[in-house]
Amino acid sequence: MDLIPLPRVAVPDEEGRRLVLGAAPTLSVGPGAEGVARWLRREVGAATGWELPAAAPGARGDVRLELDPESAGALGVEAYRIGVGADGVELVGASAAGLFWAAQTLRQLLGPDAYRRAPLPGRPAWSLPYARIADGPRFGWRGMMLDVARHFTPKDGVLRQIDLLAAHKLNVLHLHLTDDQGWRVEIRRHPRLTEVGSWRPRSRWGHRASPLWNETPHGGFYTQDDIREIVAYAAERHVRLVPEIDIPGHSQAAIAAYPELGNTDVVDTAALGVWDDWGISEHVLAPTEPVLRFYEGVFEELLELFPVEVAPFVHVGGDECPKGQWRASPAARARIAELGVDGEDGLQAWFIRHFDRWLADRGRRLIGWDEILEGGLAEGAAVSSWRGYAGGIAAAEAGHDVVMCPEQQVYLDHRQAGGADEPMPIGYVRTLEDVYRFDPVPPKLSEAAAAHVLGAQANVWTEVMENQSRVDYQVFPRLAAFAEAVWSRLPEPESRDYAAFEARMTSHYGRLDALGVDYRPAAGPLPRQRRPGVSGRPIEGVPPIV
Numbered sequence: 001m002d003l004i005p006l007p008r009v010a011v012p013d014e015e016g017r018r019l020v021l022g023a024a025p026t027l028s029v030g031p032g033a034e035g036v037a038r039w040l041r042r043e044v045g046a047a048t049g050w051e052l053p054a055a056a057p058g059a060r061g062d063v064r065l066e067l068d069p070e071s072a073g074a075l076g077v078e079a080y081r082i083g084v085g086a087d088g089v090e091l092v093g094a095s096a097a098g099l100f101w102a103a104q105t106l107r108q109l110l111g112p113d114a115y116r117r118a119p120l121p122g123r124p125a126w127s128l129p130y131a132r133i134a135d136g137p138r139f140g141w142r143g144m145m146l147d148v149a150r151h152f153t154p155k156d157g158v159l160r161q162i163d164l165l166a167a168h169k170l171n172v173l174h175l176h177l178t179d180d181q182g183w184r185v186e187i188r189r190h191p192r193l194t195e196v197g198s199w200r201p202r203s204r205w206g207h208r209a210s211p212l213w214n215e216t217p218h219g220g221f222y223t224q225d226d227i228r229e230i231v232a233y234a235a236e237r238h239v240r241l242v243p244e245i246d247i248p249g250h251s252q253a254a255i256a257a258y259p260e261l262g263n264t265d266v267v268d269t270a271a272l273g274v275w276d277d278w279g280i281s282e283h284v285l286a287p288t289e290p291v292l293r294f295y296e297g298v299f300e301e302l303l304e305l306f307p308v309e310v311a312p313f314v315h316v317g318g319d320e321c322p323k324g325q326w327r328a329s330p331a332a333r334a335r336i337a338e339l340g341v342d343g344e345d346g347l348q349a350w351f352i353r354h355f356d357r358w359l360a361d362r363g364r365r366l367i368g369w370d371e372i373l374e375g376g377l378a379e380g381a382a383v384s385s386w387r388g389y390a391g392g393i394a395a396a397e398a399g400h401d402v403v404m405c406p407e408q409q410v411y412l413d414h415r416q417a418g419g420a421d422e423p424m425p426i427g428y429v430r431t432l433e434d435v436y437r438f439d440p441v442p443p444k445l446s447e448a449a450a451a452h453v454l455g456a457q458a459n460v461w462t463e464v465m466e467n468q469s470r471v472d473y474q475v476f477p478r479l480a481a482f483a484e485a486v487w488s489r490l491p492e493p494e495s496r497d498y499a500a501f502e503a504r505m506t507s508h509y510g511r512l513d514a515l516g517v518d519y520r521p522a523a524g525p526l527p528r529q530r531r532p533g534v535s536g537r538p539i540e541g542v543p544p545i546v
Contacts, residue, residue, distance in 0.1 A: 001108075001109060001129060001131060002108075002503075002504045002506070002507035002508070003105060003108050003109075003133075003504070004108070004168070004480050004483065004484055004501075004504055004505070004508050005168070005169055005483045005484035005487035005488045006484055006487075006488040006490070006501075006504075007105070007133050007134070007135035007488075008075065008134055008135045008136060008488070008489060009132070009133060009134040009135065010131065010132075010133045010135075011131060011132045011133075012129060012130070012131050013129060013130030013131060015130075016129070016130075017129075017130045018127040018128060018129055018130065019084055019085065019086070019088070019089065019127060019128045019129075019130060020125050020126070020127045021050075021062060021063075021089075021125070021126045021127060021128065022062075022125060022126075023049070023050075023125070024050065024051070024053070025050060025052060025061070025062035025063055025088075026052070026053055026054065026055040026056075026059070026061040026062050026063070027040070027041075027052040027053065027054060027055060027061045027062070027063050027064075027065070028054070028055045028059075028060060028061030028063070028064040028065065029054065029061075029065050030064075030065055030066040030067055031067065032067040032096055033065035033066060033067055033093075033096070033099055035096060035100075035236060036065055036091075036093075036096065036099045036100050036102075036103050037052070037065055038236075039100065039103060039236065039237070040052060040063075040065075040103055040106075043107070044103075044106075044107055044110070044114055046116075046117050046118060047110075047113060047114045047115060047116045047117065047118070047119060048110070048114065048119060048126055049119040050126075060087065060088065061088065062088045062089065063088060063089045063091070063106075064088060064089065064090045064091065065091050065099060065103075066090070066091070066092045066093075066099075067092070067093055067094075067095065067096065067099060068092050068093070068094065069094055069095065070094075071092060071094045072094035072095070072098075072136075073094075074136075075094070075134065075135065075136030076094070076136045076137065076140075077094055077095045077097070077098065078094065078095060078097045078098045078101060078136055078137050078140070078171075079093070079094040079098050079134070079135065079136035080092060080093045080094065080098040080099060080101050080102035080105070080133075080134075080135055080136070081102070081132075081133060081134045081135070082102055082105060082106065082109075082131070082132070082133040083131075083132055083133075084109070084128045084129065084130050084131050084132075085130055086130075089106065089128060091103060091106060094136075096238065097171070097238040098136070100166070100237065100238045101135070101137075101169050101238075102135075104166065104167060104169060105133060105135070106128075107167075108511070109128050109129065109131070110126060110128065111507075111510075112507065112510030112511045112513065112514045113514060114126075114514075115167075115511050115514035115515050116514045137169065137486070137487045138486065138487060138488065138489050139440065139453070139454065139455030139456065139486050139487075140171075140454060140455055141171075141172055141403055141454040141455030141456070141457065142169065142170045142171050142172060142455050142456070142457075142483065142486040142487060143165075143170060143171070143172025143173065143174055143242070143403070143455070143456070143457030143458075144161075144165060144170060144172070144173060144174065144457055144458050144459070144460060144475075144479065144482075145173075145174035145175075145176060145242075145244075145405070145457055145458070145459040145460060146158070146161060146173065146174070146175060146176065146460050146462075146471075147176040147179070147459075147460060147461045147462040147463075148175060148176060148177060148184050148462070149176055149177060149178055149179035149181055149182045149183070149184055149253075150179060150181050150182070150278070150461065150462045150463045151203075151218070151462040151463070151465055151466050151467070152182065152184060152198075152218065152219060152220040152221075153462075153468070153471070154220060155222060155226045155229070155230065157468050157471075158173075158175070158222075158230055159229075159230065159233050160468075161173065162230075162233055162234050162237055162239050163237065163515075164479075164515070164517065165237075165239055166237040166238070166239055167511070167515070168479060168480060168483035169483060169487050170239070170479075170483055170486075171238055171239050171240060172239065172240050172241075172242060172455075172457060173234065173239055173240075173241055173242070174241075174242040174244060174315060174457060174459075175241065175242065175243055175244060176244045176246070176315075176461075177243055177244055177245060178244070178245050178246050178250070178251075178253065178254065179246055179250045179253065180250055180251070180252035180253060180274075180275040180280075180281040180283070181200055181203075181252075181253065181274060181275050181276070181278075182197065182198055182199075182200060182218075182219060182221075182253050182274060183197035183198050183221065183253045183254060183257065184198060184220070184221045184222060185221060185222050185224075185227060185243070185302070185305075186221060186222065186223045186224050186226075186227075187297070187298050187301050187302075188224065188301065189297050189301065190257070190258065190294070190297065190298065192257040192258060193253075193254060193257050193258070193298075194221040195257070196256055196257040196274070197253040197254055197256055197257040197274060198219045198220060198221040198253075198274075199217055199218070199219030199274060200217065200218055200219060200253075200273070200274040200275065200276045201217050201273065201274075201276055202214060202215045202216070202217065202218070202276050203216075203218050203276060203466075204276065204277050204278050204463075205534060206424050206464060206531075206534040206535040206536060207278070207424065207426065207463070207464065207535050207536050207537040208277055208278040208279045208463075209535055209537065210534060210535035211535075212534060212535075213276075214466070219274075224301075224305055227305045227306070228305060231305065231306060231307070231310050231311075234310060235309070235310050240310055240311065240312070240313075241306055241310050241311045242311060242313050242314070242315050242367065243302055243305075243306050243311060243314060243315065244314075244315035244316070244317060245295070245298060245299065245302065245314075245315075245316060245317070246316070246317030246318075246319075247285060247295060247316055247317055247318070247351055247352075247355070248284050248285040248287070248318075248321055248348060248351045249280065249281075249284045249285075249317070249319065249320050249321030249322065249348075250280070250281070250317055250319075250320065250321075251281075251283065251284055251285050252272060252274065252275045252281040252283040253274045253275070254285075255269050255272055255283050255285070256272045256273050256274045258294070259272065260286075260290070261285055261286060261291055261294060262283055262284075262285070262286055262325075263283075263284070263286045263325040263326070263328075263329045263331070263332065264286070265329050265330055265331050266325055266328045266329045267283065267325060269283070278463045280320045280322060281322075282322045282324055282325060283325070284321055284322060284325060284326070285351070286329075286331065286332070287326065287331075287332055287335045287336075287347050287350070287351065288331070288335070292354060295355070296358060299314070299355070299358070299359070302314065303362060303364065308363055308364060311364075312364065312365055313364070313365045313366075313367045313382065314359055314364050314365070314366060314367070315366075315367050315368060315384070316352060316355050316366055316367075316368045316372075317368060317369060318348070318351075318352045318368035318369055318371055318372040319368070319369035319370075319371045319372075319386070320369075320371070321348050321371075323344035323345070323348075326344045326347060327344060332344070332347065335347065345374060345375070346375065348371075348374075348375065349372075349374060349375015349376065350375070352366075352368060352372045352375055352377075353375060353376070353377075353378070356377060356378045356381050357378060360378055360380055360381075365380045365381065365382060366378070366380070366381045366382070367381065367382040367383065367384060367403070368381070368383065368384065369383075369384050369386050370383050370384065370385045370386060370387055370390075370391025370392065370395070371391075373391060373394060373395055373398075373400075377395075377400060379399075381400060382395075382400060382401040382402065382403065382454070383395040383400055383401070383402050383403070384402075384403050384405055384457075385402055385403065385404050385405060385406060386405050386406065386407055386459065387406070387407065387546070388406045388407070388408060388544070388545070388546030389404065389406055389442045389545065389546065390546055392404050392406075392442075392453070393442060393444065393445055393449070395452070396445060396449035396450070396452040396453060397445075397446065397449045399452065400452060401452050401453075401454050402452055402453050402454065403453075403454050403455060403456060403457055404440040404441075404453060404455070404456040405456060405457045405458070405459050406546075407427070407459070408428060408543035408544060408545070408546065409430070409434070409435075409438045409543070410430075410435065410438055410456065410457070410458040410459065410482060411427060411430070411458075411459050411460075411461065412430075412458050412459065412460050412474050412475050412478055412479070413426050413427065413459075413460060413461045413462070413463070413464065413465070413474055414426055414427030414428050414429070414430045415427060415428075415429055415430070415536070415538060416429070416430065416431060416432070416474075416478065416520055417429060417431065417524065418538075419524075421524055421525050421530055422525065422536075423464075423470070423473070423525060423529060423530050423531035423534070423536075424464035424531050424534050424535070424536040425536035425537075425538040426464060426536050426537050426538070427537070427538070427539050428539050428541070428542075428543040430478070430543075432477055432478055432481050432502075432505075432522075433481075433498050433502075435458075435478045435481040435482050435485065436481035436484065436485060436496060436498055436501055437485075437493035437494070437496055437498070438456070438481075438482065438485045438493070439485065439490075439492070439493050440453055440455060440456035440485075440486065441453050442545075455486055456482075456485075456486050458475075458478070458479060458482045460474065460475055464536065468518075469518040469529075472517050472518035472519055473518055473519065473520050473525070473529055474520075475519075476512060476517050476518075476519035476520065477505060477508070477509070477512065477519050477520065477522075480505065480508055481501065484501065509522075
């Protein structure tokens, strides 16, 4: 059946029988299944030509959708089961999300052409293999982070990415909305954040050591109505969103828009522009009460745009904050003395703790990169462990929830192979097989601490991904391997059957082709996917497990 991710139980028919659905199958929709029915009629209907009319009263539809919360059991609230036989197709979910994942599996069973946007003329009748499937995910957090600050992804690209996540049963999209190189979300009380902060005059072409520049101004942002559309689109597909506003570092775009946010006693912040280079800017937020009030206003609007049902977590960054300006600033030194914190590191922790409490008071949970551990966290805060497993281990052992995203394993901006043909090669080689063997729970974690691992996400930093095709190339096909690593209950990494996964990928490449995904071919990049002469930053050797 070539399903990805691999289901918990999939029993094919011993005789190889198939159910032919014909040109006009009917649909029975149980209570609570209306959203999945709309999705099937719109998405699968576009490819098949089916209208999927409601079955006649009292009749059993050819395709039947049903919710059964009592069926969750050991498979969890996102569980589902599918039965295909002579009497039709039955999809049962323990929740609306579980039923939606069942519909995604149904689409895979129909074959790659079910991913097209219009029916192919002359295609044979649609059919499904007789089968019995029972499935549910290993982790509740199965995500991807998309950096839209370094290179902006227009709204339609974000919606497309949500569809691609859902097609792989991934359920979290973390949007890195702000950084030194751009501010990407409209904040109406602070309009210059997008009027000024969303545009930079040029961009480095390649890694920051490259001598090349793209002199075309770059930018863009999401209006508040764009965000509301993204939120509604994600909710319909059972994808949660994690908006990230980075503080107190990675803030040059905000300071360029509002110079008073910076350390004005040591820097002429009015002379700053949005940064046009990669790396970590030394320009960080000033540790003042007015800056806190400014960002409280930002977060107030953000919480209105991202309701708690779709975005229970809010990411505050909290990483890579250079301390040079604070060390030189009389105002910052006075603030350290006033607060009684431990130097500049304590000042950074003070920033994070403030918004930890502020968000908790409003029913949200703060999540940040693993540097936020250094100042102590409130009970409900969570950690994105990016520098390796170590931060996640420390957080989980201390009772904090963790999302594992170690850069050595699941940073998809890292190159997929050695050799000169990889475009703008960054980091360690992380092949499709390497990602398939990723496990979010390191062996050294105690059983109690392992329960705090919410799941994992693959991170996509876009300094060297200037458009959708470049993102596609870096993300796929590895995201399919990641999806299986976080959904399926696989053996230990070294015991996983990669050859079987690779065989199933043969069909999956057809699905990606039908979806128009510009993935990296197994044989290497196509000529147009290369970037000859553009510098990267490859790291040789095997990445450490840290």
